[in-house]
Amino acid sequence: MASSYSSDLKLELMATGENAGTWGDKTNTNLNLIQQxxxxxxxxxxxxxxxxxxxxxxxxxxxARNMVIKFATASIAASTVCTIPDSIEKFYIFDATGLTNPxxxxxxxxxxxxxxxxxxxxxxxxxxxxxxxxxxxxxLGGTVAAANISGTIATSQIADDAVTSAxIADDAVxxAAIADDAVTxxxIADDAVxxxxxxxxxxxAGSYTLSSITVDAQGRITSASSGSxxxxxxxxxxxxxxxxxxxxxxxxxxxxxxxxxxxxxxTARGGSSDAQNGGASVIALMTAPISAPFSQPYAVGGGGIxxxxxxxxxxxxxxxxxxANLFTLNGGAGGLNGPVSPRTGTVGSVDGGGNKTVVKSxxxxxxxxxxxxxxxxxFGPGGLxxxxxxxxxxxxxxxxxxxxx
Numbered sequence: 001m002a003s004s005y006s007s008d009l010k011l012e013l014m015a016t017g018e019n020a021g022t023w024g025d026k027t028n029t030n031l032n033l034i035q036q037x038x039x040x041x042x043x044x045x046x047x048x049x050x051x052x053x054x055x056x057x058x059x060x061x062x063x064a065r066n067m068v069i070k071f072a073t074a075s076i077a078a079s080t081v082c083t084i085p086d087s088i089e090k091f092y093i094f095d096a097t098g099l100t101n102p103x104x105x106x107x108x109x110x111x112x113x114x115x116x117x118x119x120x121x122x123x124x125x126x127x128x129x130x131x132x133x134x135x136x137x138x139x140l141g142g143t144v145a146a147a148n149i150s151g152t153i154a155t156s157q158i159a160d161d162a163v164t165s166a167x168i169a170d171d172a173v174x175x176a177a178i179a180d181d182a183v184t185x186x187x188i189a190d191d192a193v194x195x196x197x198x199x200x201x202x203x204x205a206g207s208y209t210l211s212s213i214t215v216d217a218q219g220r221i222t223s224a225s226s227g228s229x230x231x232x233x234x235x236x237x238x239x240x241x242x243x244x245x246x247x248x249x250x251x252x253x254x255x256x257x258x259x260x261x262x263x264x265x266x267t268a269r270g271g272s273s274d275a276q277n278g279g280a281s282v283i284a285l286m287t288a289p290i291s292a293p294f295s296q297p298y299a300v301g302g303g304g305i306x307x308x309x310x311x312x313x314x315x316x317x318x319x320x321x322x323x324a325n326l327f328t329l330n331g332g333a334g335g336l337n338g339p340v341s342p343r344t345g346t347v348g349s350v351d352g353g354g355n356k357t358v359v360k361s362x363x364x365x366x367x368x369x370x371x372x373x374x375x376x377x378x379f380g381p382g383g384l385x386x387x388x389x390x391x392x393x394x395x396x397x398x399x400x401x402x403x404x405x
Contacts, residue, residue: 005058008089009037012059029059037090040066046105049078053110056085064088073098076105083110087129094123108132119156236402241395242302242319250292251404258329259283259397261318264304265390266335278304278315278393279332288326290402296324301331303393313337321396335390 003026004013011030019026042063046052054064063069064084069092071082076099084092086109096102099120107125108114114132117123124135203224214223237247241261263278281301301319318331 007087009033009065010056010058010060010062033059033061033065036061036065036067038067041068041070042066043070043072044082045072046074046076046080046082046099048074048076048080048104051081051083053083054085056088065090067091068093068095070095071099071105075100077101078104080105082107084108084127084132086110086112088127089129091126092124092132094125096120097122235399236404237398237400239298239300239398241300241321241397243300243398245298246295247298247323247400248293248295249290249402249404251290251294251402252292253287253403254290254294254326255285255287255401256323256326257283257285257397257399258321258327260321260329261301261303261331261396262393263318263332263334264306264315264393266314266337267306267389268338275338275390276314276335278306278335278390279317281318281332281394281396282329284327284329286327292404296326298323298398300398301329301396303395304331304334306390306392315390315393318393319396321398323398329396331396332393 003015003018005011006013011033012026014023014026044052044054044063054062054069056062056064071094082105084090084107088109094107096105096117097120099105099117102117102120106114106116107123109127109130109132112131115123115125115134125132126135127133201220201222203221212223212225213221216222236249239245260281262281265278266275268275299320299322301321304316304318306315314336315334317334320328320330322328
């Protein structure tokens with residue numbers, strides 16, 4: 001009976017009584033072929049765009065029998081195929097580290113399927129007799145520990161979405177591992193940034209009064225100071241007339257509400273005629289710069305005093321309200337005794353000027369608005385007949401706001 005050959009490694013299977021005198025040689029040949037299959041290495045050359053068919057010959061050394069197939073250095077510019085024979089069940093290692101454009105190379109069985117290279121590296125694969133199957137980390141079970149990794153793992157070796165939070169140890173990601181501008185707003189959880197995560201600035205912790213604050217484009221306070229902002233006005237003084245004294249301030253600006261005193265009404269002297277009302281006061285609102293330290297005398301006018309008996313003199317004028325070197329509001333005139341026409345006395349004047357309903361100062365450094373007393377009832381009513389005595393005028397007022405600390 002003639003010898004036959006194994007289906008996978010093509011080893012000679014000698015029949016009984018065959019190869020007398022040469023059995024030892026045949027056996028050694030089989031052992032060499034087994035050695036080639038287990039530990040053999042062969043370099044083969046690819047032709048770009050062609051097909052390289054590896055062969056497995058019966059009982060003879062063949063390139064498809066080797067464990068390791070190394071592809072010689074070459075540039076694979078077009079689609080190229082390397083095949084192994086069909087009907088072979090065997091494990092292979094393919095070394096493609098010398099190839100340029102390795103993604104153009106497919107390794108497969110002659111009639112079945114295989115796999116296309118994704119980069120120039122070493123591949124493991126096995127043939128099941130029909131198809132050639134790549135052995136990769138995706139198809140292996142178990143885990144890979146750090147001690148099993150030599151060198152580094154490139155980005156291309158990690159599948160998309162392969163690294164999950166469970167695979168990252170606590171405190172494993174350091175600052176150097178985070179690219180500039182890599183952390184966006186969407187990566188920061190709500191309420192995740194607290195005081196401990198904010199860098200210190202040059203601003204000292206504390207409370208600021210009348211503060212001057214600088215905010216940068218990111219909304220951070222970069223500087224803050226007290227007392228020099230000049231934007232926060234505080235009420236500092238309130239006076240009812242008659243009153244006088246000295247107003248002092250270390251501020252830079254002042255806002256003032258002021259009113260002069262109203263004139264007192266006159267007395268009716270019998271008959272059917274009534275006396276004249278006292279003149280209305282002037283009410284003013286002003287804003288003006290001042291130079292610290294500021295110190296000037298002030299006066300708040302009292303209301304005019306009315307007559308005390310039917311034959312007495314006319315009502316007295318209201319007092320003036322003023323701060324030296326800033327303003328003067330003259331009081332309303334006293335009402336005349338009756339009978340008299342017109343019924344209302346003269347309105348107070350501003351800085352000695354004429355009577356005005358609304359006046360804005362022409363002084364460039366101050367903004368003034370004056371309102372005549374006829375906008376509200378601020379005059380002293382005159383006496384009514386017969387023999388009615390006039391009422392006293394209302395006193396002036398002075399309210400001062402400034403930006404002093």
